[in-house]
Amino acid sequence: MLTKSSSITINELTDRVVLTLDRPASRNAITAEMIAELHDVCSLIEADPRPLLIHGAGDHFAGGADIGQLRDRRRDDALAGINRTLFDRIAALPLPTVAAVNGYALGGGAELAYACDIRIATPTARFGNPEPGLGILAAAGATYRLPDLVGGSVARQILLGARILTADDAHRHGLVAEVVAADDLLPAAHALLDRIAASSPLALRMTKSALASQSRQIVSEDIIQAVLFETSDKQDRMTAFLERKK
Template identity: 40%
Template structure:
């Protein structure tokens, strides 16, 4: 299928709702009866949905959210978690899925509309930007179950809000409300519940008004620069800027500024690697942490 010619759509995909509208792909975990908890099937469906939006050229940004007004994602399905064996911890499919969210070539936004506990908070942490409703609550309660937040929680939370605050949340299971999350830097904005998706879409639209390759490279450098020393991060900046100086995107942006008009980036696209061959279910998220 030619993704560039595909119309906007809205459809059910297992336990998810998937929509594409105006260049924004939205993945909604749609299990409000269990507070959008994640089991093996939902993880596999999330992996499939992410891959679909990743390779769809009509999609410029991706939003993750949860159905209903109670939960974003309340964490893993405890019934499945109770059956896990040591080998499941090493497979770490949830961790691999969230790594894929973090590394996807398109900006990602978590619209947190309620409980974001455990794997739900870890999903939000894997996104580039997080916005919350006033009803949002955040926690990593895993140590109370005799395990740890092993889908990136120990690493991404500490990088985002600092080791001290992250350690307290993980060791005590402390919950943050939306205002506390904003003060800690966990989210970038808090709005009324009924305005949350509009706010997330507004952020996405602001991103899409910028140069797509510039956005992609800036996002990549921010992500990888956090794991590098300052000199390496500066080198990445220089290399990216050199690439951008050679593009029509830079020419369009500077011309539009001088001509006092909005730039038209509709013919410019992010750089995608070669699409890999389809993988088996287990590799796509069939087992949890």
């Protein structure tokens, strides 16, 4: 069954759900509306567990959060952990999740990809977390997922040194399982899901539970973000970013 909302398209199959981030004119920037719609997808999968494939329409996976909306968020928004709560929920889905990444996966878009169990990329894929350049913290999972995925040193290069990983970098450091041509991205992702679907669903669920990291202190990140959201530096940097785009 194929359904489309304001920012995503969902294709429900018997053995998987395919989710398309569908705002290509905005590089699939993550908005509050998209967050709400993605929570609905999580509810769907939690009620009827199936593997999930996430990809972006057009040339990019997700270029980050919508800066216009993010600039207006304040302390209470940060304390609510809006994006983190969603991405933690995606990470906790009962069956495996796959991100098929082309083009930009930056900021919140990168954190969405990190929340998936396995990533496949095209040569154009770029992963990074430029949040400090906008006066904020990558507070939706990057600080506790990225070190597990690529190691502490590379995670610091990305989160503190503004390093952008190319597809080859991401493959070399284990962030992505394979790099394929753009035309082969979705076929490769579905081939992976075919292998997943052939396994025992209960065994997969138990394996995900066994792999789950120890619970982490995430409240502190929400508090840090709340402080940053109230600074004039954050407002000035995001305003400058938006003015450069005009």
